Amino acid sequence: MADRQLRIPVMTHPLRTVIYARFSTDMQRDASIEDQIRSCREHAERQGLDVVDVYSDKAVSGASLMRSGVQKLLQGAQDNCFDVVLSEALDRLSRNQADIALIYQKLQFRDVLIETVSEGSISEMHIGLKGTMNSLFLKDLAAKTHRGLKGRALAGKSAGGKAYGYRAVIHYNASGDPIRGERKIDPTEANIVRRIFTDYAAGLSPKKIAEALNAKKIASPSGRGWGASTLHGNRERGTGILNNELYIGRQIWNRLAYIKDPETGRRVSRLKPEAEWVITEIPELRIVDQDLWNAVRARQGAMKVKNTPTAIWDRRRPKTLFSGLMKCGGCGGGFSKVSQTSFGCSTARNKGKTVCDNMATIGQAELERLVLDALQNNLMDQEALAIFCQEYARERNRLQAEASLSRNALEKELAATRKDHAKLVDAIIAGIPAEHVKDRMLALDARRIELEGKVAREADPSPIRIHPSMAESYRENITTLISQLQNPDGMLEAKEALRGLIDRIVLQPTEPSGKLAIHLEGALAGLLMISSDAKRQKGLSGRTQVFEDIDELVLVAGVGFEPTTFRL
Structure with missing residues (x-):
């Protein structure tokens, strides 16, 4: 099939392009990703596109958008990191008709084009026709699989799963x-x-x-x-x-x-x-x-x-303010209602004392009072905030040091690439036929552009700026949320926001009293978000942003630091 030319407006520089690759079935292998990327790079070179990044998903179904590679790609489009998405075929992005239409709409809104090796430049027509074909392929595959399993079942054989015994x-x-x-x-x-x-x-x-x-x-x-x-x-x-x-x-x-x-x-x-x-x-x-x-x-x-007219999404809501967040300090299992007013370890009651012997209980009213008081008065004070910011800065410095080593290596390779390219130019000037070195020059130039893009992205992080009223802002917002628990209109949002501030509540039996000690672990990302008055926080209005890089800080806090812990 002859290469289709990407229909783009006239520009003075190559379009920034990212490659997306995916495989999902047992019939494929890791090398399939590399094959797709290589094919896309060759296509990009022929079209004069500048490949700046690669996204991929391995062994993940194309029937869902819950894929890390696709989510990063959509985030990159939102951040204006590229102009074109290049893939081997449209079904690599998604086989689901609604999902591929959604991806197309989001990229179109950001003025990002979709190009594939097999279909060329993607338009609304491709989305309609190919999306329908991919959706039908999934249905046909499911029907064939179901038919094969039914044949096994009728023959008295296992059609999936393993029964005990x-x-x-x-x-x-x-x-x-x-x-x-x-x-x-x-x-x-x-x-x-x-x-x-x-x-x-x-x-x-x-x-x-x-x-x-x-x-x-x-x-x-x-x-x-x-x-x-x-x-x-x-x-x-x-x-x-x-x-x-x-x-x-x-x-x-x-x-x-x-x-x-x-x-x-x-x-x-x-x-x-x-x-x-x-x-x-x-x-x-x-x-x-x-x-x-x-x-x-x-x-x-x-x-x-049971006659339960309540909608299923309402029945799935937490039954109490902290349902699902309570954990047993003895076995790590969950705490649940053991009476109308008290919580106890589910494992100890369902699996016996040989698995967990924590039979202590705590009243719902007492637990909620203690935890809400701790959220309001203990989990975010100025001293703790200062300590966190010191640790965050130290971690950022460590990561920056590692990034500097990587940046130095990239700069050295970039300098060597430019030098080799200059030598080839000198050779042509000296009389060597250009066709003898053309392929090598094109490869060096593509690598130079790729390295320049990587070096440009290795920028130094901006310094952290801490607003002096961060702790005060946190306490004001917590007080507002707690007061909304008594308001029918704002109760559900307030509950959801408060639960988002807690990583878990560990209830540890103590000796010799047998009472429960409560260890409240705050979800640091949630605490920082509400402290910054971020507009995405439900039920709260946005004001001055406390951290200029709050999104990055919250992300790091969510995955790179231990949660804030307070013992009640």
């Missing part, structure tokens, strides 16, 4: 290719399954059964200890040891559909109509006899379905 068996055909999907009963695990069914039918609760298994140090399916939910699961969805009909030689496949959430990129499951289930009898895989299975079903009773 069984082990995989691989046979080979005459050509030596593996025949997958075969299973056989694991005698040791099968005995554990029968024990669980027997104990439950005898009246023991899933919690007590899990405690006993952990006390015997019996390995769980996850390897992280037995819990009550591992046993009782969800009867309607067929999850949990006690609901797995494979134990009576009956395989049910296609009960659940897994759909990717477009907001998070994560898969969520949905129960399918029973008419779509694929049910296969496999008597040789039975572990539990029918009488024991029926006894368990009788004890479970009729299926109870």
Whole structure:
């Protein structure tokens, strides 16, 4: 296919271009990324484009935008770091029709062009046609995969996943290719399954059964200890040891559909109509006899379905102000409601004292009072702020020293490249035919442009400027947020903002009183953000920016420093 010429306005300098490459399937390999980059570099050279950076994603599906390479690329476009995005094909950027349209819109808004090796300059027509084709490809691939798995399920073979009590068996055909999907009963695990069914039918609760298994140090399916939910699961969805009909030689496949959430990129499951289930009898895989299975079903009773008209996104909201942030100092597990007014270690109650013996509790009202008071008065004072800024400056200096070494190496290579290029020019002047050195001169010139771009980006960081009223501003904003907890209109935003200031709340049992010591770890990035009155903070108005480089500082604080800790 002849190279298409990129349709661009006349400019006096080469367009700054970034390359994006991606592979996602097992059929590809790391070298696929390098192949794509090499192809794009050759295309850029032919088109006279100046490649200034490369973004890539390895082994990540193109059906989601939750990819670090794509997110960095979009951020770079927002920061005006380049003029053209170059990729091997449009489907490398995304196979999802809505996502590729969104990428195109964002880049168009920033006056950034999209060029591909296979399709040339991308326009709205390509977005519509290729986006539709890529979307259909994904659907077709999913349908073919589903069809193949259904064939396995109908043949009584495993169509994915590993059930506790069984082990995989691989046979080979005459050509030596593996025949997958075969299973056989694991005698040791099968005995554990029968024990669980027997104990439950005898009246023991899933919690007590899990405690006993952990006390015997019996390995769980996850390897992280037995819990009550591992046993009782969800009867309607067929999850949990006690609901797995494979134990009576009956395989049910296609009960659940897994759909990717477009907001998070994560898969969520949905129960399918029973008419779509694929049910296969496999008597040789039975572990539990029918009488024991029926006894368990009788004890479970009729299926109870709660009438919950509340929208699912409301049910997923934290039930209390600090739900999900509390951790046990003994085992690292979560703290949850153990009574109407108190919290306790979930692991100690669900998996037994052999896993965690922290049985101390704390009242919800007392915990919230102590934590809110600490947020208001202890987690951001002027002395602590000064110490942080000293440490931040020291870290920036260390990183700058490392960057200087890298910059020196780049400058040396740049000087050598310019020198070699000048020698070739002198050689041509001296009479050597230009065609003999043309390729070498082009390569040196491309490398020179690339090195100049890298050296230009290695700029010295600006000094940190600290506003003297940062701590005062923090306390004012915290007071405002706490007061909004009593206001129905601003309560949800205030809760969300306050939770964003906390990394975690560790509740550690103390001796000999047995009471809980509270270690509050502040999320430093959130604390700095609210202290700076950043406009992105919900429920707060923006004022003077405390740090000129607040975005970078908050990023570094979020990943490079220990959280602020205060003991209550």
